[in-house]
Amino acid sequence: MRQQMVLGTFIFGLSRGFAYDTLDRGSTGGWVSLDIIAGKPKSSQVGQGLETLTLGGKAVRAKGMQRLDELRALQDLRAPLPLVDGLGRNWGLWTIKSVNEKQAGVIDDGTAMAIGWSLVLEEFVNA
Known part of the structure; x- marks a missing residue:
């Protein structure tokens, strides 16, 4: 069975009728600007921020509604979940x-x- 990604126990993919068609990945370098009264702002490194992923797609009928309820049930666990893509790459928690x-x-x-x-x-x- 082909899959795009697995989050915890939730499988994204056409085989489950719940595939994403967009993935936006964001990361920051940890740079901030400190305002200086008599000059240009000073750049300072405060440490790299956490990455974000935004997955988006379209689903249909009761099956799509059920899959969204499954995602909300995972969210209700309030715990970090492992993320693994369809190529077997572990993205961490x-x-x-x-x-x-x-x-x-x-x-x-x-x-x-x-x-x-x-x-x-x-x-x-x-860590």
């Missing part, structure tokens, strides 16, 4: 910062025909 969804085409029983979703993860480092 990550926390779920937010799970967002936008439902469209909601029918009379409350099922969304289309769901746009995003998941924001933050690197977990406690």
Whole structure:
């Protein structure tokens, strides 16, 4: 079974009907500017910040709604989770910062025909 990524026990991929189509990765270098009254700001190194990953995609119907509930259940654990990509690369531990969804085409029983979703993860480092 092919998969894009696994977060804890959650599998992203077409085989589960829940694949992401965007991945945004952010990192900072740890530089800040300190204002100086009589000159240009001074650059100072305060240490590298934590990386963030934002995954986004589209899901459909009750299956998509169920997968988002599964992600929220992982978020409710309030624990760092291992992240491994489809090539077997271990990305380390990550926390779920937010799970967002936008439902469209909601029918009379409350099922969304289309769901746009995003998941924001933050690197977990406690060493």
